[in-house]
Amino acid sequence: MNHIKRAVLTLCLVASGAVLAAPVGVTIDTTKPGPVINKNIYGQFAEHLGTGIYEGIWVGPKSKIPNVNGWRKDVVGALKAMHVPLVRWPGGCFADEYHWRDGIGAREKRPVKVNTNWGGVEENNAVGTHEFFELAEQLGAETYVNGNLGTGSAQEMSEWVEYMTSDSKSTLAELRRKNGRDKPFKVDYFAIGNEAWGCGGNMSPQHYANLYKNVETFLRAPPQYRPKMIASGGNDHDLTWTETLSKELKKQTYGISFHYYTIPTGQWEVKGMATGFKEDQWFSTLSNTIKMDGFIKNNTAVMDKYDPEKKLGFLVDEWGTWYDVEKGTNAGFLFQQNTLRDAVVAALNFNIFHDHADRVRMTNIAQMVNVLQAMIITDKDKMVLTPTYHAFQMYVPFQDATSLPLKLTNNPQYSYNGSSIPEISASAARAKDGKLYLALVNTNPTKEAEIAVDVPGQAIKSVNGRVLTSAAMDTHNSFQSPEAIKPAPFSATAGADGKLTVKIPAKAVIVVAVE
Incomplete structure (x- = not known):
């Protein structure tokens, strides 16, 4: 019963x-x-864009805001607590209009340019090569320098690499010493161009591959200081870049870059709000971000045809959420608020990257401070940590862990x-x-x-x-x-x-x- x-x-x-x-x-x-989860999967990106560098983290050595050699103590301290393993600089689209000689020597004598990509504001070049490496050394982070292929030349990039890495008595090495740095800088990665399919020159994959091979030939450095070279790859809707570069460059590059941004609506014209959204855009944002898994699978399947030994890395060096900018802010500064939804987006992507750790050896969220899916938001002397910051810090144990x-x-x-x-x-x-x-x-x-x-x-x-x-x-x-x-x-x-x-x-x- x-x-x-x-x-x-x-x-x-x-x-x-x-x-x-x-x-x-x-x-x-x-x-x-399984494979080791490369710590650089948790890499960061700092572009000359809005207040992502100036005001956000660089205030200059004379600022009343506490700083070490111009870099804010509070922001650097927070980033160190997050164990930032790698920083990419100076762009982004900005990189293909950046001429490195503008950013060396006495700051008061550096030329003032116009940042035509981001807001049309004046760029005073206060943050250049020496300042960037100072930041990386304060953070204890590896460095990823993006070279100018769009408006630059093989000669300009070759001379920049020599300036940064030469331990000789060459004129460029002596110029570096004159500017305050005796020993060569440690350039861990160097990219030849950025988004060559778009803002970096509107090139075809084959044209870019030919230019890459030409430029890479002349980027010489002492073996102990030679950076790993990175090729500018494609985006979420074109596999021909990965196919062409895997086939053409597998012996000359560390990896191929890839960019994908999560947009709630899937439309660049009206992307969706960073706050005040309803469940429809919560769902669409998460649905769109997990497409990253398919993009990685499709691209790495192409790479497997030409590189079955998996020597090439698949480097997602721009990713994150992209919303409509906050009302009342400069549209070219790409400032948006950062919510719990962004932390969930970050964690979903981390788990995807871990699943593909055999190929995905670096990613760089866009961006570190005040821009897009930022870790930190600042306003003058104030600073706040975002939910995305907390997600990154929670996942620190996965850096260089074995999957x-x-x-x-x-x-x-x-x-x-x-x-x-x-x-x-x-x-x-x-x-x-x-x-x-x-x-x-x-x-x-x-x-x-x-x-x-x-x-x-x-x-x-x-x-x-x-x-x-x-x-x-x-x-x-x-x-x-x-x-x-x-x-x-x-x-x-x-x-x-x-x-x-x-x-x-x-x-x-x-x-x-x-x-």
Whole structure:
């Protein structure tokens, strides 16, 4: 009789919809370690654009804002706490109009130019080669210098590389010493041009490949100072760039760049709002950002044909959200607010990059301060950390960690208006500290999820880390409320049955160490 009563009760619960859904299964295989997640997947990008450099992080050595050799102490300190591994500079579209000699020598004597790409404002060249490397050294970060192919020449880039890297007594090396730097700079990466298909010259892939081979021939440096060369690749709608460059340049380049920006509407003319959006644009933004996985798969499949040894890297050196600019700001400065949605976008992309760590060896979010999906927003002497900053900091354990195979089962779909995306995204790795880390993202803005974590052959006692979430989809930090959203401690322990389940809130990012 008791069995009948239980069966009837179960049927009633099913009929009423009260039966709890089975948890999402996350199974981590620690016996088959994958490729190392290159720390430079967490790279940054600082372009001469709006207040991304000037005012945002560079204030000059005479500023009343506390600084070290012109770079703001508060911003640099926050970036160091985020473990920035790499910075790309000076652009972007700006790079193909930048002439390096304008940015050396006494600052008061440097020429003033017009930044025709971004806002038509005056560029006084106060931040040049020496200042950039000063910033990188303060951060302890590697350097990625973008050369000028658009309005420059092989000679100009060759002389810049010599100026930066020569340990000889050449005229250019002596000029560097005269300008205050005795030892060569450490240039880790050097790109020949940027977006050659667009703002970098409107070239065809074959024309660019020919120019690349010509320029690369003359970029000479002492072996211990020679940078890894990067080719300017394509974007989300054209595989011919990857095909041509993989075939033509595989012996002459470290990797091929790729750019993709997440736009809520998918339309450049009206992109969507950074705040005040509804669930339709929450969903469309996440739906558009996870297209990154398909773009990487399609491009790396092409690379595999010409480079089966996987010597070439696929470098996503511009990515992030791009919204309509904030009202009342210069449209050419690309300033937008940064919300919980941006943190979720960042984490989804991190998990995708981890899945392709065999090819994706560098990415550079656009951009570091005050521009697009920024880590930090400043106004004069004020500074605020964004939700994206917190996502990057939470994922620090994944830098140079060894990726681990992860299987998701019973993963429901988050559906909206007839379309669907996976509700849960996950990634796991063995960090350099020896610990096993798990990252989880819940894309659903209205529903928490229960995750059953399993590591075969290993008893799990607990997970401990941090969670980033908030009540509103567009929660953001401001100068009035600088900590409206920030990570909170998170932990869960195994039950008496030895099984561990994690409840991840709606619209949340979690990173935990699995003990």
